[in-house]
Amino acid sequence: MQSQAEANLTEALPAAFYNALKAFLPADNLIRDLARRLAFSGDASFYRLTPKLVVRIDNLIQLSQLLKLASDHLVPVTFRAAGTSLCGQAVTDSVLVTLSEHWRGAEVLEQGTKIRLQPGVIGAQANRMLQPWGRKIGPDPASIDSCKVGGIAANNASGMCCGVKQNSYHTLCDMTLVMADGTVLDTADVKSVTAFENSHGPLLDGLRVLHEQVRQDQALAEKIRHKYRLKNTTGYGINALLDFEQPLDMLKHLMIGSEGTLGFIADITYHTVIDEGHRATGLFIFKDIKQCCELVTRLRDTPVTAVELMDARALKSVADKPAMPAGVAALEERSAALLIEVTGEDEQALHAHLQQVNEVIRPYSGELIASVDFSEDKVRNQQLWAIRKGTFPAVGAVRASGTTVIIEDVAFPVARLAQGVAALHQLFQAHGYNEAIIFGHALEGNLHFVFTQAFNSEDEIRRYDGFMQALSELVTADFGGSLKAEHGTGRNMAPFVKMEWGEDAYGLMEQIKALFDPDGILNPGVILNSDKKAHIRHLKPIPALDPELDKCIECGFCEPVCPSKDLTLTPRQRIALWRQMQGGQFSPAQKQQLQQDYQYLGVDTCAATGLCAQRCPVGINTGDFIKQLRAQKPKGQWLARQAAEHFAGTAVLARFALQSVGLSRNLLGDNNTGAVFKGLNNISGGAIPRWYPAWPVAARQSEAETSKAASTGAAVVYFPSCTNRMFATDTQAEDQRSLQQVLASVLAKAGFRLLVPDNINQLCCGTPWDSKGFKTIAGDKTAQSLAVLAKLAQDEDLPVLIDASPCALQLKQSQSKQEGRALRLYETAEFLYQFVLPRLDINPQQEPVTLHITCSSRRLQSAQHLLALTRACAQQVVVPEDIYCCGFAGDKGFYTPELNASALKDLNTQIPPGCSQGISNSRSCEIGLREHSGIAFQSVAYLLDKVSSRKAGWQGDDFPR
Template identity: 55%
Template sequence: MSLPATFLQQVERLIPRQRRFDDPLSTLAFGTDASFYRLIPQLVVRVESEEEVVQLLQLASAERVPVTFRAAGTSLSGQAISDSLLIVLGDNWNGREVRNQGAQIRLQPGVIGAQANVALAPWQRKIGPDPASINACKIGGIVANNASGMCCGTAQNSYHTLAGMRLVLADGSVLDTEDAASVAAFQASHGELLEQLARLGRQTRADSELAARIRHKYRLKNTTGLSLNALVDFDQPLDILSHLLVGSEGTLGFISSVTYHTVPDHPHKASALLVFPDVDSCCRAVSVLKSQPVSAVELLDRRSLRSVENKPGMPEWVRGLSAGACALLIEARAASQSLLHEQLAQIMDSLADFALEKRVDFSEDPAVYNQLWKIRKDTFPAVGAVRETGTTVIIEDVTFPVEQLAEGVNRLLALFDKHGYDEAIIFGHALEGNLHFVFTQGFDNPEQVARYQAFMDEVALLVAVEFGGSLKAEHGTGRNMAPFVELEWGTDAYQLMWRIKRLLDPLGILNPDVVLSEDPQIHLKHLKPLPAADELVDKCIECGFCEPVCPSKELTLSPRQRIVIWRDIQARQRRGEDTRELERRYQYQGLDTCAATGLCAQRCPVGINTGDLVRKLRGRDANQQWRADWLATHFAATLSAARLTLRAADGARRLLGAPLLTKVSSGLRTVSGQRLPQWSSAMPQAAQPLRIGAPAGDARPRVVYLAACVSRVMGPAFADPEQMPLIDKTRALLDKAGFQAIFPERQDNLCCGQPFASKGYAEQAERKRQELVDALLEASRGGLDPVYCDTSPCTLRLLQDGLDPRLKLFDPVKFIREKLLDRLQITPQQQPVAVHVTCSTQHLGEAQGLIDIARRCAREVIVPEGIHCCGFAGDKGFTTPELNAHALRTLQDAVQHCSEGLSTSRTCEIGLSQHAGIDYHGLVYLVDRVSRPRA
């Protein structure tokens, strides 16, 4: 059914065009969450204020338009998709307020969970929920799904740590439970609703059998259905209402902000891994650990251990475990090291009588416990990585009573065998009896769907009926388990949920068919296809973990969305459909605005670098081979031409003045169809050509200085107070530390190949890379001398495809950290500095090193939150400046009191300087300024 014309007209008046999406590419891109369902919304609206939400809900109520809310879309059970109106959060939902020295925190729904914990870190506090997706999921989803996690259990979830809530009901009414005026107004306008909630509470508490069942269900980890415990835990209707919203998955209202009681984040921790010979003894140990001072106990069956045993970095002993082995990963935390050691001794004493097949003792060494947790965290992606193309990865989430955990595990294993899910694995939060099981499933034909249906029917009977457990412990009911809510809860509790739904959403417009559905087959409909697209991305499970680090997210497409659209294009082409219009739109949205820096791969559970796909597709369209060949062969002339262009631009600036040149440049760019670059005041002046004579009689240690082509071409901007070029500043610092700089022969003809690779010219890129490697070997006397590269992207380019082992290559951070600091006396400056950790620095593993050096050189260091990639991406800042502007849209506010910014990439510094309002320089400028030779 189409959306009513009157509704669309009113939405057009309310929401600007750039925040409304109804074209086929955008709606398909937003029609995906992390689940195995897909619905294509008719309209997507990005909201930036509560008032917009209120007005949209009022319009939707008037026209009976179904509405779904989405925060990050990492939900696993189909909660965040719609075939009607999808409301997504924009930038302005990122507010957070820490209260009472961290005892409470008030958060808007767009705050990423991990960001909330960063805000609380100075007080050694954190929010209670700790879902595995905490680096990507947002507070809105965490609360709406009552997400928990590995250490959270039931005591620290959103329901039990809720201190206050601001919410919007289906009719557009607003209630802030922490605002007396708001409460009074709501009581006046919605007194009848509050009385009905109070009456439902009294009736439920008076029904001893129902009340006992509710209390029993929430003794376990449980997110199946609505939060009926609100009716027995509270008698005040405002408390009932706010706690009903927790876990309601957007079916009862919109959560505009939430206040948490925070929990301690103890600084001292240790982890151990104990492998038991069988499931039974492993689960008996869980029962013992339930009364011990442990913060997490994760169970891994032999199948899950087998799924990761051949991954790089895994201990050799994992491969040698017996067929029936079952492991517990145990973590303990404490406020002091002495208390931690006391707890560890107590824990191990409690398990002294258990036979163990393998034991990795408690360790406080980050290298050890990170490796142990890597075993646990790699299990889910391991299944995704081996799945057959075209199938999806399904992760289910059940709870057994802990005393029946062993039998529950064995019965699940038997169901896997019965239905042929040979790849399925089990792991989970054992202290709560909460098990995740992961398997792969195709939905290409009725037989596959029938197999899934038969399996899920048996799982539901096993868990909910036979064991009295929960079909959803922490992932939310969604549409996945909606048909089984009555089976688990019984008819009276199920009808109570419907009474609540109809009371708060009488028109049924809020997220229909989620949590509660009258369609018993809803879990078998709208199943998401995952067709083959390209071997580089076919393992994508569309979880969205990649999205927070993508600079083009919300400008055009995120990595997840790029893959979704490319999959659809390939599937349409195989069906013989005309995809030219879709491909035309994808050119800009998918390819032109992708920075291709590969940060998405660092967040992806299966390691997908969507930038590799983008470069491959650019290479497919790279039809200027002759031009790339000429540029590669005549690279010195290319650099000369680039310097000439910069001199011409600076001459125009001198003639016209910077403001007028900016305006003229913008007009010329528009007239040229966006082909001419945009000039800005941060544009560099031309650097002088590098002229270096051979040193004579210098006995100091040699360093081969590889000056990147951008360093050789681009000098400081005209308005930058720091007018010494990067090469001269670096040479001065090396000289101060007692090194002599040696330059390769014919340096102006050398290039790492990155400019060619980013445009899809792989052959020319590799040729230039090899030329450079040969020149560096010659200059370094066969690798005898270290090689210093002054730009981190070039360093990464040389290293990522495997460098000649004779070469010792350093980026600025690593060289300063390992070679210079011990030779310099540092006196840190008082003025605060901002640090931008480039994508390449992150890939090189030097992010913390850069921040540590900055903190050694300045009293105050600011690392702006949420800026992972600047979006300049080589030359994208010139050719697609909107990408750079979008990626850095929050930068100026974050660094406004800093005197200077630091980076390790000259091109990144151009965009950073333009959008920050302060000048960004290479790290060497700060180090040189605050240092003198050590005596």
């Protein structure tokens, strides 16, 4: 029977409800425009529902008021944390509640044995906080770098090493939760508990009744115990009714894995687990999966941390990965592999554990096709784990356009694991999923399988439906397994919960839902759903639009590193909204409005740095797509070409403009100067940038020239970026020398001299044009610079030092596409760390420094050089959390300063006491960093020059090779 809440889904939101929301929520927190609602219409699953309203919540009081209103007006509400859920838990066509940046609080308790976390904290961030204590949270989902604690707890996520006993259910200490009627309960606070017992006595009494009901039904009790010996997230965690005597304990453990259908978890306190720091990994490929799975059962009694199984198809999909043994591409179908990790609290413990594990593996050595023996080599072990983690994206990268990737998640009794794999292979063949691969957490019998699926025809939908029906019958009836081991039930498996659990257990779950959410307003349709076809409704279309974008499965792994994530859209949302704009049915007025909104939300506020590609499982660079859109309607192409062809004159004009701004500032003062530029910006339609105090002053034109003869010794070709030629050092910095002078000084100590191209003022790497979509102009400038550098460097194969990380990235990427002899190009920190630092004596400074690692350094894989160099020069180095890109993005900090402000909003609070020096390696980034930190940022070369002296008797090579 359809509930009143479900009926309301087809109607507009009640006006009284919306007006009441406006009374206590800021207008910016109520998102009603179609563009952003479409952007929030999907999660990582293959379902799409467009919310009528997206509400951004800042605090607990707002959330409590919202739920009370929703309860009063019977308005369905769905919560979303990171939206990385795979089964449709975080989509709705009613009200979608998202969390602002104010839900990222975390506190380590009791020497790291506990940690209190708000739902907006990313799982990996919690683990970084616990590292000093050698601890971590128990759950370790594969998405831990992206998913948030709210989703981890609400889905009872586990992972590769977590097993059954370290998930959220088993490591839960306390929580603050908000009930469907808006009541707040803090289970750690006696007063809050007492008040709740008084106000919600019937709920607690109902749990007592269910507890007794289960205890007296021996068959049901034994079924529950059996189910939770496996990994199981299908339905509600009714093991709470058996595991605990007190209703409050039952209540808070039922919240784990409830997927936002019973209440909202406002914070959670975990018992943490030991993070053993010494580890070794090995890969073992077997002739036959039967022997592989037999070994798994024996390994359960050994001190292994993780045992990952991969079938032959999975191995073949990543056959070209580093560290993979030869011949994998020719494996027979019955072959399989185990990736095994062993850990220890110290080296002695690790070796003792390895000895035990090797003794169990040794009798199976005759069954091995190939192996990569256990090693403690961190680089090699990362390569082995990259094999396992690369299986899922390998399927996603080669799927046909217009299809999506589906990853299912079942668990078999470990003793029947080999039979389960064989049965799945037969099922794939019967339903035509010939590309499907299997991998999983073998110790728990937890298997993931990945296949591609189109939903663009009734035949394809029927095929998927038939497969799901057969899968559910196979797992539950034939094997007594779990249909969802760790991904949660969602919409996808809701129609099959009764099949797995049976009438009695399902009835128990319905009673739980009625106790917690009597009006059915919390995430209706998820976990419990009477619609037997719910899993094939509201399917997300994936139109074939672009070979690169078509690979996107909207997983959301890209989002944490995006500088616009709290301002407008994320990379996933840019792609999702664009897809819907191209393939959706909209009125002419809606189309026009969507295009207008996308210009700002999608194009203008995208930093286009490509950092998202590093987190994307299939390497999609959304920034490249945005630059393609900019190229379709480039503004000022003639001026752009003139500036490129007469760049020396352009630089003179730019310095003159900066000098003029400086004079105006001196005459008018900061406030008046800002007001004048704000007015000019408005009048010019954004063509004239806004001004703020961190604006740079003009560099002296002669600075690049003076650096040419500033040192003697082995020659290094030096490419000073145009930003460092145009902008002087920060006026607040202690050292007012130009970067060119500083590099000349520090290289002279190391025995190098700089060679600067004679026509340097005409040269530019091309980044300013590339970021605006002027690909041809950018390519011409890049090629010009590379040709000049080659003329200076190649006869003697001299290294080329580039003093800004964005320029180094642009030149390196362009060179990689060219044929012929390659220049040896080095970004500043990379060159200084590898070739200059060993030639110097360092006296590290005691004063702390704040280090910003630029997005271009991360993409260049030189972040470790910048970090190591800075740590060599200062005793305390602070790298701000959750800032992966400053959002300045070339000149966007001048024209779209709100992007820079949003990306750096948490920077000021992370500057350590006594710190007055910031370190980075991009002058444009340093402008925004100073504006939002209050301290001057400069190149790491300044710090190195300050604390270094020439090492006596250096006997190294004259030239770096």
